[in-house]
Amino acid sequence: MPLLSSFPGHAMRALLLVVLFTLAPPGIAQQHPSPGTGFTGYHHTAWRAGQGAPGDIWDIQQDPNGTLWLATGSGLYSFDGHRFVRQQTNAGAAQPSLNLVTLRGDRSGGLWLGYYHAGIAHLGSDGTLRSYQRNEGVPPGVVSGFAYDSNGVLWAAVDEGLRRFNGTRWEKPPASMGLPERHAHWLLNDSRGRFWALVGQKVWFIPTGDAAFVPTGIEVSLMATLAESPSGEIWLADRRRGAVPIADANGLLPAAERQARLLPDVLASRLHFTSDGAMWAPMRGAAASCGCCSTASTRCAWSASMFRRG
Numbered sequence: 001m002p003l004l005s006s007f008p009g010h011a012m013r014a015l016l017l018v019v020l021f022t023l024a025p026p027g028i029a030q031q032h033p034s035p036g037t038g039f040t041g042y043h044h045t046a047w048r049a050g051q052g053a054p055g056d057i058w059d060i061q062q063d064p065n066g067t068l069w070l071a072t073g074s075g076l077y078s079f080d081g082h083r084f085v086r087q088q089t090n091a092g093a094a095q096p097s098l099n100l101v102t103l104r105g106d107r108s109g110g111l112w113l114g115y116y117h118a119g120i121a122h123l124g125s126d127g128t129l130r131s132y133q134r135n136e137g138v139p140p141g142v143v144s145g146f147a148y149d150s151n152g153v154l155w156a157a158v159d160e161g162l163r164r165f166n167g168t169r170w171e172k173p174p175a176s177m178g179l180p181e182r183h184a185h186w187l188l189n190d191s192r193g194r195f196w197a198l199v200g201q202k203v204w205f206i207p208t209g210d211a212a213f214v215p216t217g218i219e220v221s222l223m224a225t226l227a228e229s230p231s232g233e234i235w236l237a238d239r240r241r242g243a244v245p246i247a248d249a250n251g252l253l254p255a256a257e258r259q260a261r262l263l264p265d266v267l268a269s270r271l272h273f274t275s276d277g278a279m280w281a282p283m284r285g286a287a288a289s290c291g292c293c294s295t296a297s298t299r300c301a302w303s304a305s306m307f308r309r310g
Helices: 011-025 255-261
Strands: 057-062 067-072 074-077 084-086 100-105 111-115 120-125 129-132 142-150 154-158 162-163 184-189 194-201 202-206 213-220 226-227 236-237 242-248 279-282 294-295 306-309
Touching: 067 111, 074 100, 100 142, 111 142, 111 294, 120 306, 154 194, 162 184, 162 194, 194 226, 242 255
Parallel strands: 057 100, 142 184, 294 306
Antiparallel strands: 057 067, 067 074, 067 100, 074 084, 100 111, 111 120, 120 129, 142 154, 154 162, 154 184, 184 194, 194 202, 202 213, 226 236, 236 242, 279 306
């Protein structure tokens, strides 16, 4: 298994087509996106659940060879551009669950796996699996995200709070870091070395070069997420309040600017940015009944189950 990393913009587009058409009804699944969706010059192929694409996709990473790795409610899948394969561990390695929520590649070519109420596991490049449960410091609950900080330490966001991996077990961050031990559901290390966390339904961050978290005063809903745009803005995806930029290269944006730039109709579970600055967002609920929204300039057109802005 090659080293995994966050997938780049060109792969993101192919990935979003996979997710988009996995969720799309048969009537739209074979249609090519219109020029307004930003896919001009590409050949488009759609895979639906009946063609091997897994449903219930929670997280995706891409390795340097172009293979996509998907964390789903039915296990870990790989996709090589032609077919989906559910991954198996080596004989004798019992998986704590098939219900995956998140995944993250490591520097040795392995993969960290976060489960829905089943702890954390590490899948080595040789296919061996090591499970981390309560005895190894992982509290019960959903593991919703991983991130490496600027010092190379791996963190996990878990229902009962953040945990750091010390090489053998998962530990609580020390009280000196300033975080409450509350529900944690997202982590982000941005391009400027700031480390962001969503804990206790609020946004926290460690400024570049510092060692403690600073409260921003920004409140969020459960399961909100963060993403960084190519211009370096930090965006918040909140499924109750909408999508909004909260910081740029100079620091936190003023409350008035955040309010002015709020996208209240983008009730997305996550945001993704391609290298051209376009924002993509998987949509849920009534507002997403038509699907993918492309907002070029001030117009919005719905087509399947993603939102695109830019």
